[in-house]
Amino acid sequence: MRKHAKIGVMAGIAVLFGIGLLLPLGQAAEMTKDLAVKYILATAKAARTVYVKGVIQKAKKGGVMPKENWVKADHAIMLPAQFVKAIGAExxxxxxxxxxxxxxxxxxxxxxxxxKEMLEKLSVGKAKMVTFEDGNQFKGMSADFAIVQGCADCHNTHPKAVKKDFKKGDFMGAIIVRMKN
Ligand code: HEC
Structure with missing residues (x-):
């Protein structure tokens, strides 16, 4: 009987030790994912900024314009949104x-x-970047604003536009990362 009690106590300690070890491991994994998503969002944003400031601005001077149907159009390159999506596609x-x-x-x-809920949170300015669990995925979003009037103009006049009164400074959406949880 005493022997059994001893085994019981040892098993209990082992289980507690196991749980104690697993909890921080779980937390560490969560933190790593959180950081990874944040770094990816920051890098994607930086790549797009370089594309806008470094590539588009220079190309425009040479008469090459960003156009949605850039594949078929002469003297045209992709839009910043298409650039981000093209990176994602790779x-x-x-x-x-x-x-x-x-x-x-x-x-x-x-x-x-x-x-939807997180987009709403970004749109009202409660955060610039959010990370969250969603079903079996871990996600992050980084808010996107109409930093120049050109963002608003193109979106307002696009044939598929549902909102036609974007102004400079308005929240327009976000860059989003979705990964396995
Ligand atoms: C010349 C037109 C044009 C300009 C300028 C433009 N966009 Fe867009 N934007 C588009 C098109 C077209 C799409 C959809 C591309 C796709 O999904 O293939 C898009 C997509 C987006 C999306 C994804 C949500 C949506 O509306 O479909 C966001 C967010 C966005 N743009 C923000 C911006 C911001 C911020 C700027 C300025 C820095 C900007 N856009 C400038 C045409 C433009």
Missing amino acids: IRDFELTLIGTYPLYKSNAPKTDKE
């Missing part, structure tokens, strides 16, 4: 794309209620 391990409250295309609409 990635297999996670999803990198754009999302909007009034998206021009359905593919840019929030995919879940949680995404």
Whole structure:
């Protein structure tokens, strides 16, 4: 009997030790994912800024314009949004794309209620960047604003526009990362 009690206590200690070890490990994994998503968002944003400031501005001077149908148009290169989506299309391990409250295309609409809720949180200025669990995925969004009037103008006059009164400074959507949880 005493022997059994001893084994019981040892088993209990082992289980507690196991739980004690697993909890911080779980937390560490969560933190790593959180950081990874934040770094990816920051890098994607930086790449787009370089594309806008470094490539588009220079190309415009040479008469090459950013156009949505750039593949078919002469003297045209992709839009910044298409640039981000094109990078995302090259990635297999996670999803990198754009999302909007009034998206021009359905593919840019929030995919879940949680995404809608987080987009709303960004739109009212409660945060610039959010990370969150959503079903079996871990996601992050970085807010996107009409930093120049050109953002608003093009979106307002696009044939697929549902909102036609964007102004400079308005919240337009976000860069989004979706990865396996
Ligand atoms: C010349 C037109 C044009 C300009 C300028 C432009 N966009 Fe867009 N934007 C688009 C198009 C077209 C899409 C959809 C691309 C796609 O999904 O293939 C898009 C997509 C987006 C999306 C994804 C949600 C949606 O509406 O579909 C966001 C967010 C966005 N743009 C923000 C911006 C911001 C911020 C700027 C300025 C820095 C900007 N755009 C400048 C045409 C433009």
